[in-house]
Every structure is written in structure tokens, then in C-alpha cells.
Amino acid sequence: TQLLEQSPQFLSIQEGENLTVYCNSSSVFSSLQWYRQEPGEGPVLLVTVVTGGEVKKLKRLTFQFGDARKDSSLHITAAQPGDTGLYLCAGAAGGTSYGKLTFGQGTILTVHP
Amino acid sequence: DADVTQTPRNRITKTGKRIMLECSQTKGHDRMYWYRQDPGLGLRLIYYSFDVKDINKGEISDGYSVSRQAQAKFSLSLESAIPNQTALYFCATSDLWAGTYNEQFFGPGTRLTVL
Numbered sequence: 001t002q003l004l005e006q007s008p009q010f011l012s013i014q015e016g017e018n019l020t021v022y023c024n025s026s027s028v029f030s031s032l033q034w035y036r037q038e039p040g041e042g043p044v045l046l047v048t049v050v051t052g053g054e055v056k057k058l059k060r061l062t063f064q065f066g067d068a069r070k071d072s073s074l075h076i077t078a079a080q081p082g083d084t085g086l087y088l089c090a091g092a093a094g095g096t097s098y099g100k101l102t103f104g105q106g107t108i109l110t111v112h113p
Numbered sequence: 114d115a116d117v118t119q120t121p122r123n124r125i126t127k128t129g130k131r132i133m134l135e136c137s138q139t140k141g142h143d144r145m146y147w148y149r150q151d152p153g154l155g156l157r158l159i160y161y162s163f164d165v166k167d168i169n170k171g172e173i174s175d176g177y178s179v180s181r182q183a184q185a186k187f188s189l190s191l192e193s194a195i196p197n198q199t200a201l202y203f204c205a206t207s208d209l210w211a212g213t214y215n216e217q218f219f220g221p222g223t224r225l226t227v228l
Contacts (some may be wrong), residue, residue: 009153031214042117042203042219043156050214088155092215099144099207101215102170103155105146 002027003089006104013079014112021074021107023089030093032065032072032099037086079111116140117220119204125226132191134223136204143209143219145187146217147171147179150201159202162187194227201225 005024013019015069020099023032030049047056047071049065056063060083076083087110090101117138126132136145143164148156156169158178168179176198179199180188191198205217 004155033214033216040221042221043207044219045216048214048216050202051132074165088185090217099215099216100146100161101156105155106155 002029002091002093002097002102003034004102004104006107008107008111009105010108012112015080016078017111019076019109021077022071022088023073023104024071025091025102027070027091027093029091029102030069031091032069033090033092034063034072034074035088035090037088037106039085041099042057043057043086045087051061065093075107077110081111081113084109084111091092117204117206117218119129119202119220121223122221123224124166125228126194128195130197132190132194132225134202134204134225136187136189136220137203137222138185138206138218139182140208140218142206142213144182144207145181146205146207147177147187148191148203148205149173150203150222156203159189163183169170193228194225194226199225199227209217 006054033048038042047063052067052069054065060077088106106110120135131160135176146161162181178190207217
């Protein structure tokens with residue numbers, strides 16, 4: 001069974017601070033996705049990283065896939081209240097996991113004005 | 114209009130009742146999924162379907178059943194609801210041609226409470 005450990009589970013910071021969320025596994029994934037979920041809504045895909053060592057930027061959000069494709073991180077620079085939400089990482093793999101995603105437990109981020 | 118819709122959005126029911134949650138999509142995707150979300154546990158897969166004739170159990174299928182009535186419709190049933198099935202339920206779709214990337218598109222969720 002593939003597992004994704006996401007940390008921290010909760011993050012409460014002030015506007016303007018930087019933060020990093022981590023997603024770790026002992027399994028190799030073909031791709032790693034990050035989703036954001038706001039209250040009353042379903043998760044929305046932010047980014048997919050595919051290549052080991054890949055870095056993608058989405059405005060103030062930077063996503064990195066580990067060299068061995070077993071871990072990923074999400075870094076937010078100068079967080080804003082609009083960044084508040086639940087962040088989920090999800091890994092995709094082949095074999096018996098083909099067509100399915102393994103989700104981390106999620107990180108609840110609160111950015112205070 | 115939303116690409117993935119779920120009905121109802123909220124439901125309160127009693128132990129032992131049969132409940133059906135419905136999902137419809139206009140994205141034209143072949144793959145559909147049902148997840149359950151509990152605080153601190155992320156999303157857990159209940160059932161998934163790669164086409165109308167294909168139904169597969171996920172990691173927590175006990176107590177649930179599904180029906181894929183058409184490419185666009187995937188229903189989740191709780192035959193005899195119990196309180197520990199109180200949770201948020203999400204339907205999701207993905208494109209067959211997404212390969213192993215399997216990027217998914219989620220509905221707005223159904224909040225189910227079993228008393």
C-alpha cells in the first residue's frame with residue numbers, strides 16, 4: 001500500500017510570512033499533484049510535477065518534486081489571506097495503482113491579516 | 114455551469130436508512146471516482162469506474178455500493194447507513210488519456226450526517 005505523509009497538519013501564520021508544506025513517501029510516484037480545497041468546495045488542481053527534481057512556479061507558489069520522485073514540497077512566499085485553505089498532495093503511479101491517486105492527509109493553512 | 118455536479122449537497126438521515134448520492138459530469142471523461150473525506154485523513158477512495166462496464170473497489174468499499182448508469186453518471190449508495198459513515202463525500206472525474214498522471218476534477222461534495 002502506498003502512503004503519503006503530509007506535514008504539518010496545521011499551519012497558522014501572519015500575512016507576509018513564508019511557509020513550506022512537505023509530502024513524503026517511501027514509494028516512487030510517476031507524478032505528484034497538489035490540490036487546494038476551500039470550505040464548501042471540492043479540491044482544485046494547482047499543479048502536476050512529473051520529472052525528478054522538477055520545480056514549477058505558480059505566482060507566489062513554488063512546487064518541487066524530489067529527485068527520487070518519492071517526495072514533494074510546496075513553498076508559499078509572502079502568504080496572503082487568500083491562500084487560506086486545505087492543501088492536499090496526491091501521487092499517481094502505475095501497476096496496481098494505475099488510474100488511482102494516493103492522497104496525503106492534508107495541511108490546513110490559515111493566513112491572518 | 115459546473116462540470117461535475119453532486120446531489121444532494123447536504124443530507125441528514127437516520128441509522129439503517131438507504132441513501133443514494135448522485136454525481137453527473139459534462140466533461141466527457143471516462144473515469145469516475147467516489148471519495149470520502151474525514152478530518153485529518155485526506156481523501157480515501159471508495160469505488161472507481163473506468164467506463165460504464167467497469168466497477169472497482171477502492172480502499173474503503175465496505176458498506177457502500179455504486180452504479181454507473183451512463184458515462185456521465187455515477188451513483189454511490191449506502192444500503193444501511195451507520196453513524197461512522199458521517200463524512201464529506203466527493204465525486205471526481207479524470208480523462209482516460211491522462212495516463213498515469215490521472216489529474217482529477219472534483220464535484221462540490223455532499224455533506225452526509227447519519228444520526
